[in-house]
Structure formats: C-alpha cells, structure tokens
Amino acid sequence: MCGIFGLVTSSNHSFDRERWQRAVKDLFLLSQSRGKEAAGLAIANPTEIVVHKDSVSAEAMLKTADYEAAVERGARSFFAGESAGPLAVIGHARLVTNGLQGIDANNQPVWRDDIVIVHNGIVTNWAELWAANPDISPRADVDTEVIAALIHKYSAEGDSIPHAMSRAFNEIYGETSIAFFTRGSNELLLGTNTGSIHYCVSNARDAFFFASEKWICQKLTLGQKAIPGFEGAAIQQLAAGQGMTLDLSTLEAKTFSFDPALATPQVSPLLGTQRKIEEKSYRLRQAQANMRRCTKCLLPETMPYIAYDADGICNYCHTYEPWEKKPEREIEEYLSKFRGNGKAPDCVVAFSGGRDSSYGLHLLKEQFGMQPITFSYDWGMVTDLGRRNQARMCGKLGIEHIWISADIKQKRANIRANVLAWLKKPDLGIIPLFMAGDKQFFWYANSLIKQTGIPLMVFCTNRLEKTDFKLGFLNVPPQVEGFNQPSSFGMGRKAKMLTEYGKRYLSNPRYLNRSIPDTAWAFLSYYGINQDHLYLFDYVDWKEEVIDDTLINGYDWELADDTPCTWRIGDGTAAFYNYIYTSVAGFSEHDTFRSNQIREGQITREKALALVERDNQPRWKSIREYTQLINIDFDEAIRTIDRIPKLYA
Template identity: 25%
Template sequence: MKTCKKCNLPETYETIVFNENGCNICVGTNKYKNIDWAENKKKLLNLVNKYKSQKGYDCIIPFSGGKDSTFQVHYAVKELKLKPLVVRFNHGFLRPKINSNTERFLKKIGVDFIDFSPNWKIVRFLMEESFRRKGDFCWHCHTGIFAYPLRLAVSFNVPLVIYGEPQSFHSQYYNVDEFEKENIEKFEMLRTLGISAEDMVGMVNERQDEKISLRDLEPFSFPDEKEFIEKKILPINLGNYIKWDVKSQVEIIKDLYGWETDELEGVPDELNPYGSKIECFMQGTRDYIKYLKRGFSRITQNSSQLINDGVISIEQAKKITEANEGQIPPSLDIFLDFINMDKKDFYEICESMEVYPHKRDKKKNYKISKKTSDFDKWFKVK
C-alpha cells in the first residue's frame, strides 16, 4: 500500500488524499497550529456568557472519564466558570481504572453527574447487527454518546452542549479551522454508519427471536429536529475555540485530580503516552477489525500523530508498526462470546469489507498480543 511520505498513514485511511506536502491529514494538523487562538478564545467567552444561567445548569458536558472529557469538565468549571450537568453514556465496556478515575475526579471537582446505561440486551443486538452490516460493532456507542446528551439538553432546556475534539482532528470531512456543528446532518453522516434507528429495528427483528421497537432505540436517536431547533440547542467542540494540546491537558488532569493513564490492548506503551482510548476494553478488538479491513490499526494512527508532533521519526514509526501491526487481541474472544459468533464468521465478515488495495495475508502466523493487567476484571459472558 502507498503511505504518506511524512506521517506514514496508508492510502486506506478514511478521507486521505496524498499531495506534494505529504497528505491532507498531516497538512491539516500543521494548519491547526497556526489558527488565531486568541481570537477564537474571545468567541468562546462571548458565547458562554450568553448561556450562563441564574438557575439550573449552564451547559451539558458529555463525559466518558477519558483524558479529553475530563479536561472538558475541568476547563468549563475552572476556566469558564460554568455550572455543568455532566452526562456519561455508559456503553457497557468501561475499564476499572476509568471508573476509579471518574469517581476520584467527580468528587474532587464537584459537579452533578448522570450515568446512563442502556438496556444490555438491546446493546448486544445492536452490536451484532452493526458488525454484520458494517464491520463496526460500535453503532450503539457512536450514536448514544452523541444522541443521549442532546436528548437531555432538549428535555432539561439546557441549550449549550460542550464536546471536546472536533472531527477534523481525525479526518478531513471538515477543515481544521471550521467551527463544526453537531447537528442532524453530521449525526447521520458520521455517527449512524448509514443505518437509521428505523432501519436498525427492522434489521434486528429479521434476525432475533426477541423483537425490539423504535421506542427501545430512543437513547441512540437524535432528538426531534423541530424541538431541537426551537429550543436553540447549540453543541460546540471545545477544540475549535482553544488550542487542543493533549500533552499539557493530560499533565493538568494528572496534577489536579490524580487522573491515571493505562495500557491499551495491542499498542506499545511508547505509542500511547497520553492514554488515548483507554476507556473501553473492546478497543483492542475494534482496532484489530480496522487492521483486517484496512491494513492498519491504532498503532499506525498513534505513531502518525507522534510523527506530526515531533516525538518520533517516520523511520522509528515504521519499525514499531512493522513489528506490532496485526496482532490478535485477547478481547476478541470476549467480543465473539458476547455476540455469539464463531471466528470463521468473524473473519469472513471482515474479509468481505477489505478496502482495496489491502489484502490480509492469511498464511502469516499472527501473534496474540499480551493481556493487559486488568484483563481478568473485564466482563465476560462465559
């Protein structure tokens, strides 16, 4: 496969376009560094001043307990002086250290917190169906973490919703200097995998004996658009208004709240120094599926970002990725047990969704990545 001469991302990376300067992804990263952040900060302050309330909540902040959402809450409370309602859509696979980080952080900072867990049976159906249809089992998570806080914003009449990273950090659906809006168009384009809630109900009911209804999928569905507009719900990305510096942000939450990073299944520690994607114990399997479909995984993605940040060279990145890409995660067995699927079906589904020109070498003897230290604490069906 062709790869970017500067950041090493492959041609199967979503939205990538190669150019004389490398690719549009690494060019966008460099462009982000040159935005007028003082001016954007003024826009943020003017915006939040309009939404500060004398009663109830000033804003809603979607929260996972990871590094970004922890910093979002910190910044909103300590820098913007807002009173937030912090909302976690619990996808069902949170790791022990994230839960302890969350408990410690919430007690130290002092905010109201809603922790919502969707129906576990419904989640299982959704995971199986979205994997079979799209090779991505995270439909319930993609939709729920965005839809559920927005539904609360409508119900509680709290118009301002503060997310963290813009989509432009990871793809070029948007320009890095563009103020993204979490509206229904973006939700349908990026969150639903092209499967509406109505379609999902029909798909699940074709396969499962236990039937579901559209009512069961309300937590995963965008709010009523008319009501959303009438109540002037405004979801923003904090990273559009302040320079998103992950290294310094992680240092802040570590120093102030004792936030701790963790291992990431299948990824060498040196490629994940700031604790990206450590919330979910299915992350290793999700990354492995990306490798099966596109020929790269989190290892290549993280190393590419570290190249752009000047932490490692492209030669170092290539050496690490060649030694580690394609390893089989121990969490794969947990995932397959959960959706009641055998490995033959799993690999056939992934193979049917390979992105040209990637083709997995079936004759290669792939290693199994080491178990993380908390593996035995992960929920298992069997």
Template identity: 40%
Template sequence: MCGIFGVIGEGEGTEEIIKRLSKFAEKRGKDSSGILYYNEHYNINKADFSITKLIKKINFKNSKVFLGIGRLITNDNMENQPYSEGEVCVFHNGIIVNDSNIFKNENIKRKSNLDTEIFHALTKKYICNKDIDVDKIKNILFNKCFGTFSIALALPKLGKLILSSNHGSLYYGEKKNLIIFSSEKFHLHSLNCKKIKKLNNKLKILNIPQSDRLPITIKEFKVNRINLVPKNNFLDTDRNLLAQDFPTLVRCTKCLLPHTFPFIKFNEEGVCNYCLNHKKKSKLKPKEELFKILEYYRKKNKEDCIVPFSGGRDSSYALHIIVKELNMKPITFTYDWGMTSDIGRRNISRVCSKLKVENIIVSADIQFKRKNIRKNILAWLKNPHLGMVNLFTAGDKHFYKYIEEVKKQTTIKLNLWGYSPFEVTHFKSGFLGYPPDFDMDRIYSHGVIKQIKYQYLRAKAFVANPSYFNMSIWDTLSGEYYRSFKKKQDYHYIYDYWSWNERLINKTLIKEYDWELADDTNTTWRIGDGTAGFYNYIYYTIAGFTEHDTFRSNQIREGVMSRQEGLKLVEEENRPRYQNIAQYLEVLNLDFKTVIETINNVPKLWHQNPM
C-alpha cells in the same frame, strides 16, 4: 452509577410517589435492584432485574420507610444492593476506587467484590452502637473513601438514616408529612417537593423507626443471566491467537496514511490526497470569545452547563478546564450503553469526586444493547466487510437523545463538549464507499443529504448480508436520527478555543486526578471505550492501520508532531489490546477463538499491490 431514592414518613399518595421514584431510578440503572421498607419491622428485597419489576412483587402499603435502588452493575456480578449484614443497610450510587486499600489498611476482612461493602465495614467499625457524631462521620467518609459516592445508610437499631454525597448526586426535600430523597433534583421537582436541598460534601441525618429485630430479613429474586462485568480470566492460549504481523504498507510521505486507506491517491512525491486537501484547523478562536459566550449562560449560585462526560481523556480534561479555568458550575452527563470500560467508569468517578461535580447518568438496557452488538458481530463474521464494522458501535448514538432530555429537566441550555480536534477519521464510512468530506471538522458529520447517501450504502450492505436484518435495526436507525438529524442548539466546543496538548493533558489527569491507565496499551486514548480494542484489531489485521494512524496523521498535518514521531507512536499503539478484546467478547458471550480466527483468515488488503 445507580439511582437511589427514599420516602420517609406516612401520607396520602405514598405508593404512587414510590412508583414514580422507581421509574426515575430505573433510568439510571436497570441491571439489578433492591429495597428496604418498614412495616412493623424492616425487610430487604433484592433482585436480578429492574426496580419497577421488583416493587410489583412487594406489598409495601403503609410503609413508614421505603428506600430503593436501580443499579447499573459496575462490579460484582453476584452481590446486589443494598448491602446489609446485621444492623447496617447501605444503598450506594457511585464507584469507590480505593476500596481494596481501605479494607487492607483498616484490617477488615472483605466478604464480596462490591465496593459498597466498604461503607458497611466502616460503619460497623466506627459508627454502630455509638452516638451519631456528624463531624466524625464526615471525617470517616470523606477522608477515607476516594471516588464518587451518594449513600443512604440505614441504622435501624439506632433509628437513624444517614444521607451523604461527596459530589452532589443526592437531593432531599419535603412533601406534606414526607421527606423524600433521590439522585436528581428533577425527580423531586416533578413530585412538587418543597425545600429541596442538594448534598454536596455534606450529610443529612434523619430519624427512622427504631428496631431491635435484627438481622434484617432478606429475600432475593435470582435469574439466569450472562455476567455483566467481565471476570478477567486472561489466558495465554487466547492471547497467542492474536495476529502479530507487521503489515507491509506504502505510506504517504507526509503523513502516515497507507495505500489501503479508502479513496487514497498519491501524487508523484508520494503525498496523499488527504494531505493535499487538508485545511489547517489548529488556529484557535480567541479565548475571550468563549468567555463572552459563557457570560450569557453563567448563573451565580446554580449549575450553568451540561458537560457530556465519557470518562475518556478529552472529556476529562475539558471538565478540568470548565471548572478550573472557566469557573463554570457544570453537571456532567453520561450515557452508559453497556460498552463503557471499567476504566472509563472509574475515571468518571475519580474526576467527578475530585471536582465535586454531579454526574447524571442514563443507563441503557445493557443486556438488550449487548444482544444487538452480538447479533451484528455474528452477521459480520459470516461475510466480513470493513464498512460495516461501525455498526458494532451504533448503540451509543442515543446519547444525543438523552442529553436533550437532561437539558430540559435541569433547565440548563448550554452544552460544553470536549471533542479532540484530531479525531476525524474518514475511513470508517470510506470502507462503505462514502467518499471523504475534506471540510469535515467534527468526528461525526451531520445533515440530511449526507445521511441519506450514507444509509443507502449501508442498506446495500444489508441486502448483501441479510443477517443484518435483525432486532437491532430500529435501535440503530433511531440512534442515527438523534445523532445526525436532530437539530443541535447551544453546543460549544472547548478545544475550539483551548489548545489540545497531549502531554499536558496526560500529566494533568494523572497527577491531579490519579487517572487510571490501561494495562494493555501505552496510549491514554480510547481506554474508556470497551469496543475500541476489538474494532481496531479488525482494521489493523485486515487493512494494516487503525484510527491511531488517522489521529497521528491529523496531528502531523497540523504541525503538532513530526512524521517520524508519529510512526514510532503508532507502532506501539496499533499493537493488539488483548485484555480489552477479551473483556469485550466475554460480555457479549462470544467465543474468543472462533471470532479471532475468523478475523485472522479474512484476506488482507495490505497484501495487495499498491501500485
């Protein structure tokens, strides 16, 4: 999950091309960076900061080879790319999910936690100092490595550069005397490259200057920073701090919603107003209608739709339908704002590699985003307010900004979404004092009037707790603008036409894609979301329910499951997710004991008399 690029050859304007490519790469990964360049001999520079900042420190004029990476760190906080020892240098975009097994099966000693190292190890074992055999290289890479990879593999001693991708996130083209490659086609188009080709389950071998001056000189720029990937040092002493109480609730006799739910009322039979006002949404639109819509957008030999892809259950299965059932040619889009869980990232890799689908990623400034979350959590802890919990996830809303940019860059109009029809919650804004909109059929509500009312209520909470007036405000408000005010065009929703069947979805993802499950919960919902365990713990501890209660209640109203089955499920699903919570607080540099004890001491809504 990075941006890689390279320029091979000499020509006028090379420096400007490198600068532009580095900006493109930085958009895909800002956490760290690295370069390999040739000027009389090969040099490697690696840094704990962005690629655009790194190249300002390097004199790369007249370089005949320049390779670079803007990295989104998904594993190993210490080791940066490119990975190099001796005569091999590897740049890797993607995530290999079976790297540990390969090291074990190949009997190769591992030296880092970086998945990229596996390409270095396999190259040294099978390729170095031997004739370059294209079929053999393809067999090694594509048959042994599972998960997404787009790599630039430099072999200076042999004078060769191997470019390869198993899912299409790598393009190369020509510009005068230069060969240029990058992670997205738009990057090369913007440079007016010619003969642009996509590598999808293919490889390309290029000649580079040969050098026997090995090992390659490496210079590293280190800075002090918080670990971007959790260490997973789980402690029983922390685990035991989590409240294990079973709330005493009066629930609706038809669904699962309790008396602590915002704006809830029960009639004489004990049925809540959410059930009484519910309008069935489970009647699907005809599939023929969807096929007719798609014919307008379908392209014969080109990608024809953008699929927003979080790596979660619903978007993963939607992608499966789009490729296998609808025969569309998608490009997936992921906005990584710093709170996508490791499982979510690995499942993105699993599904995209299996379906051979390109993944365009936009990476936020993750350290900045996490600082914003931290500030808002610290503000919340001073004066806990359930209506302000959703401020912790405000940073992900720029997704809607960048997806429109991706549509323009790819010239693809169509968006196909995988929103579950059962995710509408009501309570997150309800705790702020915003009444339920019973006609709402999406997880997010849109419209100027609705947002003005909502933001007014939020502003009142800000005034009541001035600590919310911090550097995160603009990020929050601009995200809300793109989510709720910006006009949406060519958006279509798979589950408006396709039945959402939880058992079938889980079976398909696990069996066909080896989809990874979480160790700390039995549910497959929200396991790709690094924030869910924490905010659901808050809701459960104080109000006695979570979004699992609303999800199952929506299913009960639609006749998908019985109330008894729903009760049994939420009893398990509402259990505190210690590992998810611990990882979340670690990357935010928040003390687990302080945070959890503060939440535990908030007066419980479920202690109040419901009658």
C-alpha cells in the same frame, strides 16, 4: 497434555511427496488424541524454517489452503530435487493449558529468537522464571516461550546447545518434553523430564521420527499406517532427564543427561548460512511495514480514496485545512452569559470518561470558573476503568454526575447479533454498526437541556479525531467539513450511507434482527437532530502531553494495563474494532489521529510512526473482556478476523 512429533528424512530416502505428506498427516491425526484445540508444524530445510499454526484441531487444519501453502513453501525444493539436504518436520497438537488459543503467538510451534520449539507439558514456574531473568521478557502468554528464551540466553552466553538445554531444564518445574530447531545449526534437539518421547530410526537408517507415546510409534511401524522404511523398526524411549541431538545430515543421534556437569560440550553442526524463519504473522508484519505511506503524514495505500502526488504526498494532506482556533476571549465572553454564582449548575458537560471530556471538565471548573454538571449515557460499553476515572474527576471537582442508562442487557444482545452477523460475512464498511448503540447519547443530550433548564451543553471532542476511513470502507467519500456536527451532512451523503448499509443488510440477512429499531434511532440521533452545542476545543489548545500530565498527576487518572495510550481506554469497543482495522487494512484510527497531529505540527512524522507502532498492538485483555460482555467466542472471532484477506498482502 499436548502431542508433539517429528519426522526427518535424508535426501537419499525413498519417500515421494505423497508418502511423506501421508506420514505427516498420520502423525498429526494420531497425536491429536492428546489435544484438539490448536495445531501447527515447522518444516526445516537447509535454507529456511517454515512455521504454520492454526487455532483449530489438527484434522481441521490439514484441510485448509493455508496448511497446503505452508507445506508447499517448506517441502517443494526437497521433492523437486533442488535441495541436497534433509527435510525435517516437528508438529504440535495442542491441549490449551495457558495462553488463549485464538492468539497465534500462544499456539505452537513457538518462535522465539533463533529457536522454533514445540512443547508438551506445563511449566508451572514460568512467571517466576521471567521474574528471575529480567534481561529477557515474554512476548506471549504461553509457558513454552520461557524455555526457548532460556536456551537462547544460555547459548548466547557461550554454552553449547545441550548444556543450555540442561541448564533450562534444571530451572523448570513441571512436566516438560520439547523438540526444537535453531536457526544456525543443522540439528533437531529433543528433551524430556518425563520420558514422553518415543522414537524410531528407519531400517536403512535414512529417516527418523518421534512421538509423545509408544502406541503412536507402534501404529506407524506396524500395519496399514506403517511409514515406508519403518516396518518393524525398533521403538526406543528417551528417558526422563535426558536430551538428544540429531544431526539432520547424518541422522547420528547422541543422548546426554540434564546434569550440566555431564552434558556433552559438543559443537552443533552449523549451517553455511542462518536459516530464514518464515511465519504467517511475521510475513504479515513485513507486508504492513512495506506498505506505501504518505511522505508527509502516515496514511497508507490501504486508506479508502487515497491518492499520492509525484512527491508521495496524499490527497488528505493536500485538502487538509489547518485548525484555526477561535480566540479564547470569545469563549470567555460566551461563557460569561451563562456563568452563575458558583453554586447552581450553569452548564452540562457530555462526559464519556475519556481523556478529552475529563480534561474539558477540569478546564471548565478550574480555568473558566463554571459550575458544570456532567451527563453520561451508559449503553453497556463504558469500561469499569472509564467509570472509575469519571468518579475521580467528579469527586475531586465536586461535580454532580447524571447517568442515563439504557437497557444494557438488550444493548449487548444487539451488539452480539450484529457482530455474529459480521463474522459470517466480514465487511470493513459495516463495522460502525457495532458502535451504533451509543449514538443516542446525542438524543439524550438535547433532552437533558430541556429537563434541567440549563441551556448550555458542552462537548469536548477535538478535530484531530476525524476518522473518514470508517465511512470510506462503506464506499462513502470523505467530507472535509462538518466534523463536529454530523447532522450537517448533506442529504446526498446521508442517502449514500443508507444505500450502502441497505446493500449489506440485504446481502447478509443475519443483520435483519431485533437491533434494527435501535440502530434506526441511533442514526436519527447522530445524523438527524441538531447538535449546535459548544465545542470547547474549538477555543482551547489541545495538547496531548498537557492533558495526560494534568489528568494523571492532578487527578490520579487510571491507565489501562494493556496499552500505554490514554485514548479510548474508557470505550469497551475500541480495542476490538481497531484490531480488525489493523489486521485487515494495516492501520487504525491511531494512524489517522497521528496524521492529523503531524499536519498540525504537533509531532514529527518519526515520532508518529513510533506511536502508531506502539498503539496498534493488539489489546488482548480488552478484546477478551469485550467478547465476554457480548457473549461471543473469543477464539472463533479472532480466528475469523485473522483469515480475512489482507488489503496490504
């Protein structure tokens, strides 16, 4: 199981900073024998609790600049003599039992409500506890969170912390030992139902430490690793079924039974003010929230080539040309030239399985009386959900579905090679390379017109999905025109793109792999061949609520279980690249999409902000599935992304 530990020093202890850091380091290194998959600590001083965690072993974490920065933030005032209060640390060396280690929220210490907690063991009935307490809900996948949530719930109902902890332990099944701080009290609280907490008080009774095993305490009270002041100190065990409160100011320890009837109804020593809790993820969320955004749309200051006028309105809003829908009678006249007798196919629909192509298929058959056949290109990243939605649409409408399948094994190998190259030297400009393998879709669309003898190819893309920022990060300025037909890009723009890609290839030789011929074909398919097809939403209103209602209620269209958004859920790559953009730049294609909706008067800015906040949440299940498909390590990928310097920080 995991290793937990803690160290409390009063202001009159003889520790200097070097000895204190050595003691914390030794506690980490000795505790990591119980778990080497993640590590973290929380440092509590009188004004704040600094939380730091990493998805690496304790030994590796101790060598990072982020760890040093966290220690500096948490301990500086104590060793500078600016704080008269105590300094307390709890730490964790993790053996993963549930909750992916690459996701910071699953690592420890866990911050939930007013509690910062470390936990050794497994809560086997965690799912049942969440279900039995519908007024609280999980925010991560780690079982530890339910312990903190229950303690906070019961204390908010009026219980003392010991009584709240006793109630929580009496509901928990499984092996559990914990230590935690609360935001408003001056205590360290410990509890165990197995006896896996051993502790020592210094000879001068001015310091305290605990660990998960007796031998760790022995190492730190005897011999070369002995913590100053603890030489020969007695080692005590917190018995199974007991908790402890440690007053951080006086180091007075009180034990109590987990029998709620016997738990001491003591009042916790309160701090004058609530501690601030400082954690990297929280700090980054605050930085994102504080980004400057256009006062008309949502585009933030990290958007490539953005500028704001005196009123805070961005240049993208100033240059935006409102979409002028072509008269619907024109498409009626145009389709009448191809419409057959209702039996033979009269058009081919490019069918990704996403919401736009699904709704377009519905319109062509039900509103315009066409008899389409559909065409899909399977390059290995069409999700199973997307395939099921394609089957629903074609089955209910009675439409033939043509599949053209790539060498999926090779396609995924290409993606893997390029993603691994990118992870070695991350660069937002080259992320579109991950999706290059799907661009032959356009090549096969043209080929299918010749193959079937049906001259009408229909695409159902819409102008709101314009994502200039992807090329912007490649140092290619935005282009107002040419959304539907990339082949119309000028030669200068194409040359600029190739030059910028070439620079990145040369700076990272890992891109010089077997995917190059496929990537070259993709570039030619997207930018080099004619795409003069019919674009349905140039003539038909695009209304998100109508589309969603039609698909969900009319065709039993399936939604993803990791997002309420209906966009991109059939695309296996979208969750991954949008996570990168959001993590590093603070926005994704959801922000640009909603900004275009604002400009078109479809939604208010306030609603758009709420939708972006919702849709930019990490889709962990989909990201996990993506990394499995291309055979890369999920934890290593997320760790690398999280460590990229943030454009908004």
